[in-house]
Amino acid sequence: MISLEGTAQEYRSLKYYQKQTGATILQEGTWLRKDRRKNNKRWKAANLFNLSSKKGVQNYQTVGQICDFYQWFDSERIRQGRHFKSAGIAGVAARQLSKVDNGFICFFIVRNSEVVRFVNEGSKQVFAFAFPLMKDRYFSKEIMPLSEAVLWDQNNGIQEQCHVLEPLYLKLSPKAFHRLEKMAKGKGIFKFGVPKRVRFTGDLFNCEHRFNHGATKLLEEYINKR
Structure with missing residues (x-):
């Protein structure tokens, strides 16, 4: 850890x-x-x-601070002419999750302290994994070709979901996981806060499904919002 x-x-x-x-x-x-x-x-x-x-x-x-750092870094990597998009995608995901910084939403909407802890801890763990990678890229004189940058994004995305976050998912109680799944899929009250275009489909417990969600829906959202 x-x-x-x-x-x-x-x-x-x-x-x-x-x-x-x-x-x-x-x-x-x-x-x-x-x-x-x-x-x-x-x-x-x-x-x-x-x-x-x-x-x-x-x-x-906080998730909001992490989210805004991702967005700053993504602007910097564009300025440097780099091709990887993982920070931008992470920023999209963190923007959705940053709502847990709002006490009202936590208490009246999420209504599960275990889920709130999971979101905060998961965001920090992913950020701790990604930070040295971003540092290496930022200060590197080498510009990876597009094909290498795509593989770099994919490899790091799989690491995040299947190694960094997987232990946290395994620790979730069934009740908390069910609540988290409803949030991710925009079910019930969460349909008002999660746009259809970024709602999770598939098995949330499957790390490859989670990676594919980031590599497709969140990537598309990032490109469209950039």
Whole structure:
């Protein structure tokens, strides 16, 4: 299991940051919530600093923060002329899951604390797996050909679903898995929050089915939304 101990570097305001740290200005790798939401220079600079840091992955603690990092990184890989799309696809998935950051949705819609823990832990585990891969690609002088980039995406996607996430799925209780499946497939109340075009079809317990979902529906969603 990958260690995920660490403290988020996002603060709700500069005044709150100063009160918590005693510092007058934000340190490198730190940002305000509004910076992330506005996708401004401070947020981008913090991401680059954290990407180059040994423990930078630990500075992202919510699904929303992870999602926005994926989107920043995908913009960077496009700017660099790279062909892999795994970060963009992960951003689409994380955007759906980031709703668990909302306490109202967790309490009144999801209504299963085990599922909420699964989403948060799963997002962090996948991010911890993907972060060093993104770091290697970002700082590499080599641009993989398109054919190699496609294989790179596929191999990492299979690793995520069949090795990183598989232990978490195996730990889910039947009740929690059933709730998670309803969410993924947009059944019941979840049909209002999960568009048909990204609803999961197949066996959610099968890691290859989960990989295929990302490689088809989520990839198409990413391409159409880019």
